[in-house]
Amino acid sequence: MGAPGKTTDAVLACGEVRTCLLPTREAVDQQVAERLLRLRADEPVRVSKRPNRYAVSPDVLTGVDCRLPTANGSKVRAVGTVTSRAALVEGRVLQATAYFSAPAGGPDRRRPWGYYLVRPGVLVPIGKVSPRAVAEGFLTRHHQDELDVGSIAEGQLSRISRLLADSFDPPLTTTDTRVRWAASPASDGDEPPLRFTVAEDGLRTLDLRLPPGTAPAAAAALCEDLALHDWLLTTVVDKLDGLRLGSADGKAALKVLRPLVDHLLHLWLPKARVERPLEALWDALEQEPGFSRQWETQVRRVRDQLLLQAILTQREALGASLTTS
Amino acid sequence: MLVFAASDKGGTGRSVTSANLAYHRALDGDDVCYLDFDFGSPTAAAVFDLPDVLSEAEGRGLHSYLKGKTGEPLRVDVWSRTEHPQLRSRPGGSGRLVLLPGDRTGGEFVTDDENLHRCVDLVLRLKREFDVIIVDLSAGRSYAMDLALAATSPRGGLGRLKTRWLVYHRWTRQHVMAAAELVYGKQGIVQAGIAMGHEADALSAAIRFVRAAVPNLESPLWSQVSPAQYAWMRQCDTQLEEIAAGRGIGKTRVLSSIPLEPVLQWQERLITDEDVHDRRIANVETWQKMGELAQRLTDDKYWGQL
């Protein structure tokens, strides 16, 4: 993907995915999804129904001319465009992604915009850069005057939230997540294909080694899929952890559990939109930390709690009828 | 729910009481965030016992965010970061409690459309993540207050969110009159709101008063005073009640009355269950009244037009 003849010299792709619950009472239908995601008049929203309901906005390009974060602090200016888009999974979970790819070197002087605009989604450094230093800097550093793709992604979420300001009514509160990712081509060395970390402030980072020639858009799709499932898992764990166990107040527990069942539990569907060659990376996460295994455990906890509540409620009702008769 | 905490004068107890309110809502299971919009003197970090946050927030606080200097205002998870020994583990059944601190430097600033949009975007985002959003404004008719009024006006972007205003004042003649003026005066919240497109009735229906640090003459604290002193204070209390009623801030408009609490006189802090029942340093009435305030905040019975 990207402009013809450009992907070959891109040695790095970086981006950020933000995931949140769409703040409407119910999941939205395809028609509303299309209205929310229509970012451009000239390009349609893409929708698919299989394996789950999914809608994605056309890509939007944002021009940037700024410093790139680098692990070694070296100053690298880059110019070009960042691709961003928003997507809705089952009309319920909203994701926004902003990403770019970068070659290891570019012209020594800033060129006119025309030069950069024929390379959509590419940030061209002025001079040479170390792709590793940029990847590491991107994942770990954040400075005010440096590239901030997270804000570009957030801008998409904000735009959609504003459209919903009059019908804002989320059925449960959930924490938004941020997943920052950097993908470099895998070499012959035996580095792990994927490193997933959670920083103290909740920021997730994904350091990926992908088969050479992987399109940045495919990397972005993989990261969106991982981010979606990480968000689901995080949200359900969070809600269960907050539950007052053994409490006599079944209503309070139901208030927490019910929305999980109504809105989230059916959304788990790994690899729904991941290209075949990248599925191995998902499999790595299934090994360690074992995403689906953890999910199954949480789902069981939800079901057990619900069962318990049902039994208790029944017993109470029985007790009540015994005393009144 | 979006809650703005305002007061006419400084030092009324607005920040400390609002922080305790946030704490009680979180204990009851709500996900709560507390925004320190008091750009002049951010104190929330101290109340929640987060000593490092003041310097951490430099350049990353709400002030920087609204000015567009940072895309992501700093968030601090109170349960995991506080140095308050009794708060460090999140109690079972409680919700999240998150502070968005202000910047220490920067002071007040002029509101423009850019600020307004950022403010609206932030609140919409927090509304996804939290049940209750408490915003501590500066004392008086501040820029922060104008920003709040503009954002929640029908054309401001947050017009449809459920919004409530708490106006804090102390129980003295000056404070009562100042609080009434802040709300109903020529330059007050209601008039300013109308100028920004608010509907007068709806806005005043969403405003309630909180009396802070009120001496309760029947409490043991005052049991040693002489009969003459007692009689005089009673009389003052009655007079104050009359003044308040005359200015439209009588009992029906009061959401809660927080008693004078010796612990809070000594230290800006959260009053915990342990403070009351185990260590016995704080009065049980204070704990109960903070809880009552938290309950009433979302109980429609106490709100609406009178």
Ligand SMILES: Nc1ncnc2c1ncn2[C@@H]1O[C@H](COP(=O)(O)OP(=O)(O)OP(=O)(O)O)[C@@H](O)[C@H]1O
């Ligand atoms: N119920 C109370 N009893 C006794 N003292 C109190 C009570 N509530 C607050 N205080 C104390 O009053 C002082 C002022 O309170 P606080 O800082 O909350 O006021 P404020 O209205 O936020 O002031 P500022 O305008 O400076 O931000 C603090 O020392 C606080 O601990």
Ligand SMILES: [Mg+2]
């Ligand atoms: Mg204060």
